[in-house]
Amino acid sequence: MSDDHTSQAFGIYGSRLATLNPTPNLDNIAQEGMIFDNVFCNNSICTPSRASIITGQYPQTNGVLDLEGNIPPERQYLPIEIKKAGYNTAIIGKWHLKKEPETFDYYNVLPGQGR
Known part of the structure; x- marks a missing residue:
């Protein structure tokens, strides 16, 4: 994806x-x-949009409404569910959700992109 x-x-x-x-x-x-x-994108701002992909929830449900939002690891449902199905997960590049994407098996976030 x-x-x-x-x-x-x-x-x-x-x-x-x-x-x-x-x-x-x-x-x-x-x-x-x-x-x-x-x-269609459910939010034109990158952080809420990415949070929606990761959680499967609308911004008003997951609480990420602006560029300052973040998702706690236990709510990063997409990589959690993909792992349950036996897949390895990775994210490379943009993250924009402030905290490290710990729920992925591998991540390499660009400098200044959510670290």
Whole structure:
């Protein structure tokens, strides 16, 4: 799963922009998985949006309403449930949820991105 990508950047969607930087591996994953053609973000601010992905809850439910929010490890449901299914979990890049993403098996958060 990734975020902050416009569909125009992926070859699977057939955009001319995708020819500037081909994405064969991501296109292959999309062909073998699920393609979302009509998706909406539940919050335009990055921190509440990421918290919603991690918790599976709307911002008004998980309590992360602005850039200062964070999610305690016991409420980071996505990696917890994925691990229960036998998968390894990792997060690389942006985090924006202040505390370390301890519930992932591996994490490498960019400097200044929630540490």
